[in-house]
Amino acid sequence: MTVCPDHPAVDSAKLDKLAEVAVRVGLNLQPGQDLVLTAPVAALPLVRRVVAAAYRAGAGQVTTLLSDDQITLARYEHGHDASFDKAPDWLYNGMAEAFAANAARMAISADDPMLLADQDPARAARLGKANSRAYKPAMKHIAGFDINWTIAAYPSTAWAVRVFPDLDPDAATARLADAIFAASRLDAPDPVAAWAAHNAALAARKDWLNAERFSALHYTGPGTDLTIGLADDHAWQGGASRAKNGVTCNPNIPTEEVFTTPHAHRVEGVVRATKPLAHQGSLIEDIEVRFEQGRIVDAKAARGQTVFRELIQTDDGAARLGEVALVPAGSPISQSGVLFYNTLFDENAASHIALGQCYQECFVNGASLSEEEVAEKGGNSSLIHVDWMIGSEHIDIDGLKADGTRVPVMRKGEWA
Ligand code: ZN
Numbered sequence: 001m002t003v004c005p006d007h008p009a010v011d012s013a014k015l016d017k018l019a020e021v022a023v024r025v026g027l028n029l030q031p032g033q034d035l036v037l038t039a040p041v042a043a044l045p046l047v048r049r050v051v052a053a054a055y056r057a058g059a060g061q062v063t064t065l066l067s068d069d070q071i072t073l074a075r076y077e078h079g080h081d082a083s084f085d086k087a088p089d090w091l092y093n094g095m096a097e098a099f100a101a102n103a104a105r106m107a108i109s110a111d112d113p114m115l116l117a118d119q120d121p122a123r124a125a126r127l128g129k130a131n132s133r134a135y136k137p138a139m140k141h142i143a144g145f146d147i148n149w150t151i152a153a154y155p156s157t158a159w160a161v162r163v164f165p166d167l168d169p170d171a172a173t174a175r176l177a178d179a180i181f182a183a184s185r186l187d188a189p190d191p192v193a194a195w196a197a198h199n200a201a202l203a204a205r206k207d208w209l210n211a212e213r214f215s216a217l218h219y220t221g222p223g224t225d226l227t228i229g230l231a232d233d234h235a236w237q238g239g240a241s242r243a244k245n246g247v248t249c250n251p252n253i254p255t256e257e258v259f260t261t262p263h264a265h266r267v268e269g270v271v272r273a274t275k276p277l278a279h280q281g282s283l284i285e286d287i288e289v290r291f292e293q294g295r296i297v298d299a300k301a302a303r304g305q306t307v308f309r310e311l312i313q314t315d316d317g318a319a320r321l322g323e324v325a326l327v328p329a330g331s332p333i334s335q336s337g338v339l340f341y342n343t344l345f346d347e348n349a350a351s352h353i354a355l356g357q358c359y360q361e362c363f364v365n366g367a368s369l370s371e372e373e374v375a376e377k378g379g380n381s382s383l384i385h386v387d388w389m390i391g392s393e394h395i396d397i398d399g400l401k402a403d404g405t406r407v408p409v410m411r412k413g414e415w416a
């Protein structure tokens with residue numbers, strides 16, 4: 001008896017390729033290297049293939065930690081109120097220990113993006129905060145890019161019916177599967193080679209931005225007039241990059257962005273989100289915020305405003321930016337027209353910014369900087385890192401240099 005057969009609507013040959021790309025391109029798992037893999041049970045058909053691909057690549061030991069939507073909901077339905085401030089420190093400390101010993105990290109994303117829509121946002125925020133706090137020792141190794149890591153996605157039916165509500169569950173799952181496979185470049189005859197070409201194209205963009213050395217970016221468009229100062233000695237990253245353990249990996253499958261560190265204290269003006277933000281099971285729509293000296297001083301949202309305001313009050317850095325990323329409106333994910341309600345995909349459909357923790361790799365010689373040096377250069381720190389989309393075909397972006405020169409970077413959402 002097969003306990004969890006492959007989903008009939010999901011192409012199993014493509015799933016084999018996705019597992020291969022996740023392990024070889026996403027992680028570039030090294031012979032003898034351990035792997036810590038987290039995934040929802042809904043993603044088991046991919047999880048099993050990833051574990052097999054990891055051992056074929058010579059993995060030392062693969063540890064799989066599974067979660068489940070119904071188990072998550074059971075806590076909201078039956079958990080004592082005090083439960084919402086608790087998180088398994090012992091588990092996250094163990095993960096931190098594994099990463100310190102050079103284990104690679106893979107997360108598979110497949111959750112229902114609206115799972116917590118009917119739950120108390122204050123409780124969800126408390127639980128999110130408790131988890132972020134407990135996860136911090138492990139997150140340090142990810143944000144500091146100590147080890148090779150990646151995130152990939154599996155088309156669960158619970159997710160698919162949110163994306164394609166008019167289709168029956170099997171048809172929705174097949175559509176989401178196709179969209180994930182196309183975005184992950186699995187339609188190419190040799191996906192690993194297609195990724196090498198894509199990484200080279202992203203590297204060319206990144207090199208141009210690094211050579212320009214902009215001190216700020218200026219965004220204009222409907223509801224948006226925003227100047228984002230860039231951190232001192234910021235470095236643009238994108239596509240494949242080299243972790244401190246010497247392994248070159250692709251942290252996101254898919255990825256279309258080039259990104260760097262904004263200055264935590266030099267962001268001014270107003271910005272309107274161009275896509276809804278699905279955050280920990282809630283949907284936040286039509287976000288509009290105003291920044292002063294890098295901090296959000298006014299925040300509105302047509303839907304999910306409470307969730308958004310709770311989010312930016314997580315800690316001092318939660319109302320400041322930790323990432324700015326450029327993605328052309330013509331990216332394949334944007335062109336698909338699909339709103340995934342999942343940051344891994346939606347952030348690759350539009351230019352975006354992220355609240356919270358910055359990436360140390362987005363500094364010149366980032367690997368050698370202490371936390372204090374990162375902060376001195378304008379790098380933000382926070383328990384959260386949440387991306388939201390502010391780009392579209394209506395947005396222009398200029399690069400501003402220290403001497404006042406203005407260089408067009410994007411026009412109507414495309415590279416200028
Ligand atoms: Zn990003």
Ligand code: ZN
Nearest residue numbers: 323354385387
């Ligand atoms: Zn991000």
